[in-house]
Amino acid sequence: MKMAEVVHLNYHLLPIISRFGIHLGFGERTIEQLCTEYEIDVNFFLVILNSCHDKNYFPRKHLQGFSLKLIIEYLRKSHQYYLNIKIPRIDQLLQQLLIQASGLGGDSLKLIDRFFKEYKIELASHLGREEEKVYPYVFTIEEAFQSHIMSRELVSRIYEYSIDDYENEHDNMEDKLCDLQNIIIKYLPIPLDMNLCHMILMELFRLESDLNDHARIEDKVLVPKVRYMEKWIIDHFNS
Amino acid sequence: MDYIHVILADSSQLVRLGLISLLNQMKYPFHVREISAPEKLSALNPRELNGLLIVSASFLHQCTPVFIQSLHMKINSSARVLINDQDNNPKEYRGFDEVIEAADHDKTIIRKLEKQLSLISQQKGIQDSPEGISDREKDVLRLVAIGLTNKEIADKLFISSHTVITHRKNITKKLGIKTIAGLTMYALINRLVIPEEIN
Numbered sequence: 001m002k003m004a005e006v007v008h009l010n011y012h013l014l015p016i017i018s019r020f021g022i023h024l025g026f027g028e029r030t031i032e033q034l035c036t037e038y039e040i041d042v043n044f045f046l047v048i049l050n051s052c053h054d055k056n057y058f059p060r061k062h063l064q065g066f067s068l069k070l071i072i073e074y075l076r077k078s079h080q081y082y083l084n085i086k087i088p089r090i091d092q093l094l095q096q097l098l099i100q101a102s103g104l105g106g107d108s109l110k111l112i113d114r115f116f117k118e119y120k121i122e123l124a125s126h127l128g129r130e131e132e133k134v135y136p137y138v139f140t141i142e143e144a145f146q147s148h149i150m151s152r153e154l155v156s157r158i159y160e161y162s163i164d165d166y167e168n169e170h171d172n173m174e175d176k177l178c179d180l181q182n183i184i185i186k187y188l189p190i191p192l193d194m195n196l197c198h199m200i201l202m203e204l205f206r207l208e209s210d211l212n213d214h215a216r217i218e219d220k221v222l223v224p225k226v227r228y229m230e231k232w233i234i235d236h237f238n239s
Numbered sequence: 240m241d242y243i244h245v246i247l248a249d250s251s252q253l254v255r256l257g258l259i260s261l262l263n264q265m266k267y268p269f270h271v272r273e274i275s276a277p278e279k280l281s282a283l284n285p286r287e288l289n290g291l292l293i294v295s296a297s298f299l300h301q302c303t304p305v306f307i308q309s310l311h312m313k314i315n316s317s318a319r320v321l322i323n324d325q326d327n328n329p330k331e332y333r334g335f336d337e338v339i340e341a342a343d344h345d346k347t348i349i350r351k352l353e354k355q356l357s358l359i360s361q362q363k364g365i366q367d368s369p370e371g372i373s374d375r376e377k378d379v380l381r382l383v384a385i386g387l388t389n390k391e392i393a394d395k396l397f398i399s400s401h402t403v404i405t406h407r408k409n410i411t412k413k414l415g416i417k418t419i420a421g422l423t424m425y426a427l428i429n430r431l432v433i434p435e436e437i438n
Contacts, residue, residue, distance in 0.1 A: 115420060118420060176418050178415075186414075
């Protein structure tokens with residue numbers, strides 16, 4: 001399939017393609033050709049693209065052969081995208097709305113702004129925790145799995161905090177985003193610049209769907225692989 | 240018009256078509272989503288299972304344990320119907336509201352499905368009611384917003400903690416706001432509380 005066709009099929013995939021460093025001007029090149037050119041693992045690229053395109057997609061076994069390092073590199077890049085591009089854009093639109101509405105009932109807007117600021121901090125600390133705690137753990141597991149060097153400490157660490165605990169910790173970040181959407185949709189009391197409000201809402205919905213894609217990649221691609229390695233390590237250590 | 244979402248999960252197209260033709264004989268408007276592969280059903284988020292789920296036992300057996308487990312959780316305005324095509328004791332399937340036996344007559348199947356659809360549409364009616372929250376719910380919301388725990392709210396309003404939890408569930412259902420921060424913002428915007436009251 002040509003890359004240009006991918007974008008025509010679902011333009012929401014554009015930021016994901018660009019996250020892999022592939023820029024516009026695809027010409028007539030296919031996914032495979034572009035991946036070779038940019039030195040990207042084509043199976044991995046397909047898994048990510050498909051997971052974002054179809055929420056019911058589940059990668060088949062033979063497509064799961066890539067390393068955890070690749071997945072984590074991708075997840076880190078998407079964290080950067082949320083924190084450095086998405087969030088500031090919403091923030092900027094909110095500030096614009098605040099300036100326009102100053103004077104008339106700006107209090108409600110200030111509340112919304114404060115709520116979003118709190119959300120921003122929580123999101124950053126949530127993503128930061130993944131990078132500081134979860135990803136290094138995943139690397140340790142992959143290293144032991146590949147080198148067959150296992151220690152008692154590692155095994156007790158798996159018992160103490162396995163990847164399943166991490167999966168369960170996916171906390172109420174989504175709930176807050178959803179609340180914010182609802183407040184704007186249902187309870188904004190004053191007449192405001194509707195175009196601006198719509199833009200903010202669209203951005204919030206996009207962010208929500210991006211975060212859902214992100215969580216899906218973690219749950220369906222990352223977690224099963226790590227879980228498999230953890231089990232393998234425990235089995236081999238005991239035998 | 241509010242549609243009821245129906246998820247129809249079975250590997251046999253004949254079974255799915257048969258059920259759709261029965262559903263078409265009922266008065267409830269619905270959208271059907273057919274699922275023919277167990278991994279697709281397993282991949283659904285529990286939130287997507289609002290509405291009516293119809294799944295056969297043989298199909299369910301091929302789903303992931305995590306998914307089967309998640310069926311024990313009850314979601315608002317939803318119902319789950321099992322097609323017992325394996326001669327098993329239906330009691331072994333927890334989380335199902337109704338069981339259709341393979342040998343059931345079409346009238347029986349219609350009666351069973353109609354009952355579940357009517358329950359769902361009743362629940363949806365309550366959920367979608369346009370009225371805002373009641374005065375009592377406002378009392379509870381006010382106290383939630385100023386940061387009291389369920390126990391403290393219960394003591395203050397002379398009601399049980401259990402009743403507080405019920406009120407909170409209803410408030411969330413009506414407003415579509417789940418988090419305490421979100422509820423606080425709602426209370427402030429609607430002047431149920433003033434900023435100075437909040438910790």
